Amino acid sequence: MAIGIESLFTSALGLSAPWRVENVNLDTARRRIDFDLTCDAKRLACPVCGLLDQGIHDRQKRQWRHLDFFQYEAWLHAEVPRVACSGCGKTTQAQVPWAREGSGFTALFEALALSLCRELPVRQAAALLRCTDKQLWRRIEHYVGAARTLDDMSAVRVIGIDETSLRKGQNYITVVHDLDKKRLLFACEGRDHQTVVNFAQDLQAHGGKPEQVSHVCQDMSAAYAKGVAQALTQAQISYDRFHVVAMANEAMDEVRRHETSTQPQAIKAALGDNDRKLLKSLTWGMRRNPDGWSVKQTNAMHWLQHSTLRSARAWRLKMALRTVYANAARHNNATQAKSELKAWLSWAARCRLAPFKKLASTLKQRLDAVVRGMLDNRSNAYVEAMNGLLQQAKRAARGFKTASNFIAIAYLRMSKLKHLPSNPLERAVPKYNVLIHRCL
Numbered sequence: 525m526a527i528g529i530e531s532l533f534t535s536a537l538g539l540s541a542p543w544r545v546e547n548v549n550l551d552t553a554r555r556r557i558d559f560d561l562t563c564d565a566k567r568l569a570c571p572v573c574g575l576l577d578q579g580i581h582d583r584q585k586r587q588w589r590h591l592d593f594f595q596y597e598a599w600l601h602a603e604v605p606r607v608a609c610s611g612c613g614k615t616t617q618a619q620v621p622w623a624r625e626g627s628g629f630t631a632l633f634e635a636l637a638l639s640l641c642r643e644l645p646v647r648q649a650a651a652l653l654r655c656t657d658k659q660l661w662r663r664i665e666h667y668v669g670a671a672r673t674l675d676d677m678s679a680v681r682v683i684g685i686d687e688t689s690l691r692k693g694q695n696y697i698t699v700v701h702d703l704d705k706k707r708l709l710f711a712c713e714g715r716d717h718q719t720v721v722n723f724a725q726d727l728q729a730h731g732g733k734p735e736q737v738s739h740v741c742q743d744m745s746a747a748y749a750k751g752v753a754q755a756l757t758q759a760q761i762s763y764d765r766f767h768v769v770a771m772a773n774e775a776m777d778e779v780r781r782h783e784t785s786t787q788p789q790a791i792k793a794a795l796g797d798n799d800r801k802l803l804k805s806l807t808w809g810m811r812r813n814p815d816g817w818s819v820k821q822t823n824a825m826h827w828l829q830h831s832t833l834r835s836a837r838a839w840r841l842k843m844a845l846r847t848v849y850a851n852a853a854r855h856n857n858a859t860q861a862k863s864e865l866k867a868w869l870s871w872a873a874r875c876r877l878a879p880f881k882k883l884a885s886t887l888k889q890r891l892d893a894v895v896r897g898m899l900d901n902r903s904n905a906y907v908e909a910m911n912g913l914l915q916q917a918k919r920a921a922r923g924f925k926t927a928s929n930f931i932a933i934a935y936l937r938m939s940k941l942k943h944l945p946s947n948p949l950e951r952a953v954p955k956y957n958v959l960i961h962r963c964l
């Protein structure tokens with residue numbers, strides 16, 4: 525028995541009674557395929573109160589964009605019944621099974637769009653799907669919001685708090701990660717102590733207990749420490765490697781900048797003709813690990829180490845601090861780590877380089893928390909990885925870089941939310957495999 529094209533598409537679209545495909549119209553010139561759907565029911569249940577067998581008041585024409593059919597853009601059209609209820613007295617449009625209320629996209633199209641936005645910048649995803657980025661942002665916010673409502677944070681015990689900025693030095697966002705589950709828990713604008721209080725409230729709203737948080741890994745911000753003391757009363761703070769080494773890098777850069785601006789003649793004389801380029805190689809050579817040096821950087825760094833410049837001392841101090849951290853990770857011995865760190869602090873305090881003296885005093889004031897951070901590999905590697913993901917999220921939000929867009933895309937990509945729709949194409953793959961195996 526031959527199957528009509530309409531009933532073929534009725535099952536391909538996953539429709540069941542009372543809905544079916546009534547008409548299929550393929551327009552090759554416009555690269556479009558249009559499906560007219562119809563609802564055979566004469567009476568329906570009330571969408572509001574559920575009362576069965578209610579009369580249909582009228583039907584309203586609506587359309588939805590669907591997943592492409594090969595190279596054709598697919599659209600669904602239907603006259604959707606409005607049910608006049610004798611029970612609650614309301615006249616309400618019936619729910620259609622292929623789309624959520626009010627959306628001009630089918631649920632499968634939205635699920636695909638969401639999957640693309642996890643991998644691509646939103647603008648690029650919109651171009652691929654031939655829709656506007658605004659339409660995608662609205663959907664990201666809707667689905668992320670819905671999935672976060674159902675998110676379970678009851679097991680959260682170890683967190684990392686960090687700040688990031690949308691523009692250099694402004695539009696700060698505070699991000700809180702679960703360091704055990706390695707996922708983003710919370711993000712909000714600002715970087716004051718209130719952000720930590722806001723997190724504690726959000727944690728409670730998702731079944732978590734602020735007093736259950738035992739360990740917070742963060743940067744040196746006094747504001748975060750204040751927030752932790754106020755809202756996460758049982759938590760012990762530690763300062764992770766990433767932030768401490770970043771501070772040492774900043775101190776080193778400050779010494780180099782100061783020296784190149786106050787003693788340019790001495791440096792230029794030592795560097796020879798090609799000074800501008802060598803100076804650049806020097807800047808990057810000092811920041812980078814020796815195993816990542818280019819030939820030019822190796823030459824510049826070789827020259828630096830044989831000079832009597834303050835920059836050379838600053839670089840040695842930074843490298844020594846890295847070694848202290850590497851040793852702590854290798855031996856995992858708190859006493860040894862503490863004594864090596866103290867030795868470094870006393871060197872830095874005597875080094876006659878103001879930025880390092882300042883850094884030494886900052887670290888000394890928080891010695892125990894710094895040592896805790898030295899031994900905590902769980903947070904150290906993760907905080908660095910998360911920074912990379914946050915940068916990607918910023919690129920994804922480019923052109924629409926408002927705080928709420930950035931936060932939504934960060935949740936979509938980094939929160940491991942369990943209640944998001946899954947990619948319809950990925951789900952389809954195993955089915956096709958089954959078909960292929962059957963054919964063979």
Ligand SMILES: [Zn+2]
Binds near residue numbers: 570
């Ligand atoms: Zn009703």
